[in-house]
Amino acid sequence: MGALEHANWFMTALFCTMSGVIVASVLLAQRGRAMFIRRIPGLAAIEEAVGRATEMGRPMLFSTGLWGIDIVTLQALAILSYIVRLAARQATRLIVATASSSLLPVAEESVREAYTSAGRPEAHRPEDVRFVSEEQFSYALGTIGIMARERTATNFLFGAFFAEALMLTENGRVLGALQVAGCPDPTQIPFFIATCDYVVIGDEYYAASAYLTREPTLTGSLVGQDLAKALLIGLILAGIGLATSYAGPAAPHNFLLNWLAQGR
Amino acid sequence: MREALQSLFLLRQAPNPTALAICLGLALAASVLLLYALHRLLGPRGRRWLIALVTFVGGLFFGLEWFYPARGHPSKNFLTDWIEPVSNMLTVVGAFTVGLGIYSLSQVHGRNVRLRRPGWHNSLAFFIAMVAMFVFGLWEHYLHLREPLPKLVPWPKGIYEILFSGLFAPLQAATFSLLAFYIASAAYRAFRIRTAEAGLMMAAAFVVMLGQVPVGAWLTSAIPAASGWSFFRLEKLGEWVLAWLNTPAQRAITFGVAIGALAMSLRVWLSLERGTFFSEQS
Numbered sequence: 001m002g003a004l005e006h007a008n009w010f011m012t013a014l015f016c017t018m019s020g021v022i023v024a025s026v027l028l029a030q031r032g033r034a035m036f037i038r039r040i041p042g043l044a045a046i047e048e049a050v051g052r053a054t055e056m057g058r059p060m061l062f063s064t065g066l067w068g069i070d071i072v073t074l075q076a077l078a079i080l081s082y083i084v085r086l087a088a089r090q091a092t093r094l095i096v097a098t099a100s101s102s103l104l105p106v107a108e109e110s111v112r113e114a115y116t117s118a119g120r121p122e123a124h125r126p127e128d129v130r131f132v133s134e135e136q137f138s139y140a141l142g143t144i145g146i147m148a149r150e151r152t153a154t155n156f157l158f159g160a161f162f163a164e165a166l167m168l169t170e171n172g173r174v175l176g177a178l179q180v181a182g183c184p185d186p187t188q189i190p191f192f193i194a195t196c197d198y199v200v201i202g203d204e205y206y207a208a209s210a211y212l213t214r215e216p217t218l219t220g221s222l223v224g225q226d227l228a229k230a231l232l233i234g235l236i237l238a239g240i241g242l243a244t245s246y247a248g249p250a251a252p253h254n255f256l257l258n259w260l261a262q263g264r
Numbered sequence: 265m266r267e268a269l270q271s272l273f274l275l276r277q278a279p280n281p282t283a284l285a286i287c288l289g290l291a292l293a294a295s296v297l298l299l300y301a302l303h304r305l306l307g308p309r310g311r312r313w314l315i316a317l318v319t320f321v322g323g324l325f326f327g328l329e330w331f332y333p334a335r336g337h338p339s340k341n342f343l344t345d346w347i348e349p350v351s352n353m354l355t356v357v358g359a360f361t362v363g364l365g366i367y368s369l370s371q372v373h374g375r376n377v378r379l380r381r382p383g384w385h386n387s388l389a390f391f392i393a394m395v396a397m398f399v400f401g402l403w404e405h406y407l408h409l410r411e412p413l414p415k416l417v418p419w420p421k422g423i424y425e426i427l428f429s430g431l432f433a434p435l436q437a438a439t440f441s442l443l444a445f446y447i448a449s450a451a452y453r454a455f456r457i458r459t460a461e462a463g464l465m466m467a468a469a470f471v472v473m474l475g476q477v478p479v480g481a482w483l484t485s486a487i488p489a490a491s492g493w494s495f496f497r498l499e500k501l502g503e504w505v506l507a508w509l510n511t512p513a514q515r516a517i518t519f520g521v522a523i524g525a526l527a528m529s530l531r532v533w534l535s536l537e538r539g540t541f542f543s544e545q546s
Contacts (some may be wrong), residue, residue: 106372137439194454202517206524
């Protein structure tokens with residue numbers, strides 16, 4: 001089966017339904033419907049991590065991972081904005097290390113605006129938002145160098161990480177930093193769990209801005225996300241039921257199996 | 265109109281080098297002027313609106329191209345032909361930021377050298393390496409050497425080879441090889457049996473790792489492959505753990521992440537996300 005070049009009718013219908021559920025949930029939240037978000041330890045630990053750096057009088061490091069501007073790094077920037085506000089209030093220095101020159105101006109602007117909105121624009125140091133390298137291992141070594149030279153008390157790693165993830169966090173651990181990491185890639189999560197103090201797992205990563213700010217729009221979107229997930233679970237169960245009930249001699253007439261096999 | 269625009273953005277034949285150079289110069293000058301004008305004329309609110317508008321139009325374009333019914337083989341709709349030029353445009357915009365990256369690096373390392381901070385010689389090494397790679401990389405490129413190379417290559421090519429194949433590539437490989445030691449130390453910590461969950465993970469890891477190596481198959485080779493007990497041969501047990509326990513868990517996480525990404529994309533597309541460029545709420 002070749003890669004899909006365009007969506008089929010089923011994907012279009014699923015996309016529209018899920019988007020509809022998310023947007024409806026946002027609208028309900030904006031009209032004042034109370035929505036509950038469970039505690040996410042990795043995100044709840046951010047405040048503690050900033051507090052630790054403040055008590056130790058040492059800076060913090062935020063790594064945005066390897067990718068340039070995309071959904072994963074935009075979420076990382078939303079988390080960065082929140083951390084910068086906390087850091088600005090507590091007068092703690094935060095160094096940002098990016099691996100993408102295209103992300104650099106966006107990160108700079110995010111940090112500048114976060115300092116301004118926290119009421120401390122004078123605390124902003126433009127040189128603390130740094131481009132390290134676009135090469136994977138050069139980025140890893142450069143960022144480890146920052147950790148070692150600046151003796152960072154806390155390391156935040158949010159974004160897209162690959163083989164360099166373990167290098168960064170193992171060194172951070174050796175240097176005694178408290179580490180909070182988040183990554184949507186399931187293959188990197190185990191490395192973070194083995195080496196970090198707190199880890200944001202899977203879709204918790206995309207819940208970050210809603211969890212941290214509790215703004216109705218974002219909270220509604222998060223609840224809509226869970227409803228869409230419930231819808232997907234229902235579809236999976238229906239698919240299992242259909243595939244199982246038509247298995248055996250009736251299999252050639254099973255429209256679901258035929259459709260999946262043809263990849264239409 | 266469409267043909268004229270396509271001929272402008274889709275390069276169908278090798279252009280005249282002089283015309284290309286003039287076009288590139290004019291495009292660069294126009295882009296700089298446009299960026300300067302936008303920067304001067306638009307306030308923060310205006311910039312936010314512009315970014316929101318461009319984000320919406322861009323998202324609409326790529327979304328429509330993907331979801332709009334397509335016909336033929338390869339399947340196309342009325343927007344498919346525009347994917348390549350629009351992607352090229354994004355690459356060009358991205359290329360503008362390379363200068364910002366170099367500026368950021370030069371700022372940090374220049375200050376280290378100027379103030380003679382501890383380790384300033386590393387910053388000096390950065391400048392020497394950057395200039396050397398830049399000069400000899402371009403020089404080597406414009407030598408237009410073709411395979412097979414002559415026995416005695418021109419010296420700029422030789423220096424480039426020393427810098428890239430002799431220094432850069434081995435340094436990258438050496439850094440990558442360090443990963444093996446990091447994995448060993450992280451695995452040691454992760455597999456220490458302190459809780460029931462850690463014990464379970466250790467047992468699963470033990471089975472999977474032994475199932476992947478010949479000694480694992482040898483250890484349980486006494487169990488006949490055709491018997492009903494063959495499931496307990498380590499290579500089969502390891503495969504079962506991977507296919508029936510690990511894969512579903514990974515897929516479940518991937519489903520959750522995909523829906524999270526969809527919600528995040530909608531928030532960014534509709535400018536609902538909190539952050540510098542997305543929201544009035546920030």
